[in-house]
Amino acid sequence: QLQLQESGPGLVKPSETLSLTCAVSGGSISGTPYFWGWVRQPPGKGLEWIASIRQDGHTYYNWSLKSRVTIFIDTSKNQFHLILSSVTPADTALYHCVTEANYGSRGFEADIWGQGTFVAVSS
Amino acid sequence: QSALTQPPSASGSPGQSVTISCTATSSDISVYDYVSWFQQHPGKVPKLIIYDATKRPSGVPDRFSASKSDTAASLTISGLQAEDEADYYCSAFESRSVIFGGGTQLTVL
Numbered sequence: 001q002l003q004l005q006e007s008g009p010g011l012v013k014p015s016e017t018l019s020l021t022c023a024v025s026g027g028s029i030s031g032t033p034y035f036w037g038w039v040r041q042p043p044g045k046g047l048e049w050i051a052s053i054r055q056d057g058h059t060y061y062n063w064s065l066k067s068r069v070t071i072f073i074d075t076s077k078n079q080f081h082l083i084l085s086s087v088t089p090a091d092t093a094l095y096h097c098v099t100e101a102n103y104g105s106r107g108f109e110a111d112i113w114g115q116g117t118f119v120a121v122s123s
Numbered sequence: 124q125s126a127l128t129q130p131p132s133a134s135g136s137p138g139q140s141v142t143i144s145c146t147a148t149s150s151d152i153s154v155y156d157y158v159s160w161f162q163q164h165p166g167k168v169p170k171l172i173i174y175d176a177t178k179r180p181s182g183v184p185d186r187f188s189a190s191k192s193d194t195a196a197s198l199t200i201s202g203l204q205a206e207d208e209a210d211y212y213c214s215a216f217e218s219r220s221v222i223f224g225g226g227t228q229l230t231v232l
Contacts, residue, residue, distance in 0.1 A: 037221075039169075047161070047169065047212050049221035060219050063124050088176065098167065102180065107157030108214045108221040110172040 002026045002033070004097045004114035011120050012091075018119060019086040022097030029078045030055065033099045037110065038071065038082045040093040049108070050091075053080065087121045094118050125149030125217050127224035134230040135203045141147075143227045145196040145213035154217045157194040160189060161212045169212065173198060206232050 008020040020038070029036070037052035039059075051071040052060045061069050070083040082093060095117050098110035128146045135141035147154045160173035172183045176191040186201045196215075200207055208231040213224040 027231045046210075046226040047163075047214075047223045048216070049223060052221065060221070063220055080194075103171070103178075105157055105175050106217045107159050107174060107176075109159055109171060110161075111171040111180060113168040 002099065002101050002112050004099065004112060006095060006097050006114045006117035008063060008095065008117040008119055010118065011122065012087050013123050014121055018082075018087050018091065018121075020082040020084075020095055020097075020117065020119075022080050022082075024078045024080070024099075026115055029073060029077050029080065030106075033101045033102050033112075035100045036071075036073065037082045037098050038095060039098055039110070039113075039115075040091075040095045042090075042093040044099055050084075050095075051082065089121045092119065092121045124220060125215075125222060127215060127222050128216075129211075129213060129224035129227045131225065132228045134232055135200075136232045137203050137205065139203050140199060140201045140205060141163070141172075142185060142197050142199045142228065143211055143213075143229070144222050145198070146194065147215065147217075149217060151164070151217065152193040154215050155191040155196045157216060158191060159214045160187075160198045161208045161214065165209075178226055188224065200229070203231050207231055220227065 003025045005023045038050040053071045068085045073080045097114045100109045103109040126148045161169040163169040173189040
């Protein structure tokens with residue numbers, strides 16, 4: 001069974017760049033599933049999709065974040081990553097990595113979620 | 124980009140049925156074809172409970188059902204149980220992006 005584990009800095013200063021890692025276990029990031037992605041949830045608020053990447057490297061980004069976000073896969077480490085630049089306090093959130101392991105279709109069928117890593121943006 | 128609108132809250136008594144709607148601001152009716160629904164209990168990770176608008180993943184009770192029309196997607200929970208008290212989110216993939224509804228907080232009275 002695939003498992004995902006996020007890691008991140010915990011605290012980032014405004015205007016800095018946030019780097020997050022999702023470690024994949026129980027399977028190869030080069031095999032199925034086809035999509036890997038990131039979703040965040042600010043404290044007390046709803047879910048916000050950030051970005052997804054296909055195995056072939058094709059990327060999809062939230063239009064409101066696109067200018068600041070990069071997602072990429074590191075097959076050598078069985079990980080995928082999220083880079084978010086020029087962070088502000090509005091980026092404070094619990095960041096989850098996700099994948100569509102069993103029900104990949106034409107929507108967002110994220111059935112495996114990491115527990116999340118909380119990132120606070122504060123000086 | 125389209126947005127998905129859900130009622131902020133819903134409630135029902137044990138044993139009753141409750142329906143949560145999800146409406147897109149986009150005029151593209153195909154957005155409802157591949158709606159997913161997620162259940163999130165407080166402090167927990169969201170769980171996929173519906174995909175492709177009407178399909179249930181393995182292990183999701185058949186008390187959870189969903190439908191779609193040209194104007195909305197809906198999630199219905201029948202035979203409400205206390206454990207169904209949670210936040211529910213709809214999502215869709217449109218214009219190369221994933222969008223979430225704002226979430227509906229379900230209270231079991």
